[in-house]
Amino acid sequence: MALHFSDDEFADRLARLTAAMKEEKLDALLLFAQESMYWLTGYDTFGYCFFQTLVVKADGSMVLLTRSADLRQARHTSNIERIEIWVDRVNADPTMDLKTLLSEMDLLGCRIGVEYDTHGMTGRTARLLDSQLSSFGKLVDASMLVGRLRLIKSPAEIAHVERAAALADDALDAAIPLIGPGAGEAAILAAMQGAIFAGGGDYPANEFIIGSGADALLCRYKAGRRSLDAEDQLTLEWAGVSAHYHAAMMRTVVIGPPTNRHRELYSACRETIQAVEKVLRPGNTFGTVFDVHARIMDDRGLARHRLNACGYSLGARFSPSWMEQQMFHLGNPQEILPDMSLFVHMIIMDSDTGTAMSLGQTYLTTESAPRPLSRYGLDFIEI
Structure with missing residues (x-):
């Protein structure tokens, strides 16, 4: 066996x-x-x-x-x-x-x-x-x-989650040197998935998301590839996978000079995810996390551009989705407990100006503050 x-x-x-x-x-x-x-x-x-x-x-x-x-x-x-x-x-x-x-x-x-x-x-x-x-x-x-x-991961499961997170970082390591004017989405995607396979990882339970230009406002995979312009935006959502255990990440990378709107939306994403870190701990619920997300986004006038969920539990998952049943959405009473692996994402899709911004990473909950599993911080990525 x-x-x-x-x-x-x-x-x-x-x-x-x-x-x-x-x-x-x-x-x-x-x-x-x-x-x-x-x-x-x-x-x-x-x-x-x-x-x-x-x-x-x-x-x-x-x-x-x-x-x-x-x-x-x-x-x-x-x-x-x-x-x-x-x-x-x-x-x-x-x-x-x-x-x-x-x-x-x-x-x-x-x-x-x-x-x-x-x-x-x-x-x-x-x-x-x-x-x-x-x-x-x-x-x-x-x-x-x-x-x-x-929902509660054993030490043996956490070892796979941590390995998956390292593989997710490896994928971003492979992608960043390729991102720039004229770069093909296909090459970027191949490098990211290849890094995970080369590191001994598995197929993800759903496709990696990659989209530039207008497609950067999408948070689902779609067929078709394009090359990056001198001034562009590239949204990536992917996961490292070890023995089917997933650790997801999400970033919008700006190619060329960022617009003021890019900076503004990034500021909202970072402020919100840092606020979520303060409640992503025992004593709060999944609904609490969503409430923090919605309050900050809405106070910034972004209600029309945010989503109605801001993350979910991760674990060993199979196609067609790496999302587990428990999500950060309105009214979810599920208590946050230690040893949960939780993906928090901030996704803003401003269709009025055609501007995308996203920021997301996987955390392991503890008795107190959550532990981010990525060696990347939350810094803005511009090429």
Whole structure:
């Protein structure tokens, strides 16, 4: 088996999960999120784009139901002992196989949690599952159960987060010498991703974001490349990745003389992120972080140009997104606790003047002040 964590680490995670299940009075849990399966067992695949589920009983026993293509993958990358295969065929309904399996596991009439809110659960799968199991037992939406446990990182996880952060810095090291008039976005992007691979890192759970000129106001990846002008702006959002653990960064780099608006927006970003650092600690909530962000931005007249979230929890994630469930947005009651890895970003998109500015990095929370994981500071980057 190729596992990234020790047997004791996995045993502790299973114990935490079964304890949480008992608190929720769950007899079993159907995991559909690949992150949950990876965290609990080490199972590593992209086969979650098809139907598969890991059944976890309250006594700690587990069975994976998956396709034949992932049988050896599961054996090689996880500690799962029992693996059942559903057969690909015309009009296949693997929820029928699941129902049979649950019956064999003596779960008829039991209270069963389901991870509905995940990319590993399509709408079709949810409808088939509900149809098959609605009369079999009591189905409960348990989408957040494992996610809440994964918020707190163990020392072994923190080691991967720190390695990911170093790789993110390496990517920026590789990019900066290439940025300038006439530089191609393709070369910059290749250098950044190449630095992470060369350092032993992994693919990110979503594409790196790169955009210059008008595209610098975007915070999503899009196809197409351009070369930088003598006076330009370049927005980059990327993540170092180690064993699927992510540490994200974000910067808008100005090529040529910065405009007054660039300076003004950078000042707002820096003031806000430094204010957030003062509340990114136990005793506050994710909603508190957003409130600080919104207040400062709005006081500066930037309400129309900011976003409705300013970051999120990071961890081991799979495509199509490296964002975890818990985000810094209005009213989020999730408490900030020590040993969380949290990405804070300030993104301003001034469409009126065509000016972009962003500033973001990953922090590890402690008992007091958060620890930034990047060796880069928050300084303005101009070429």
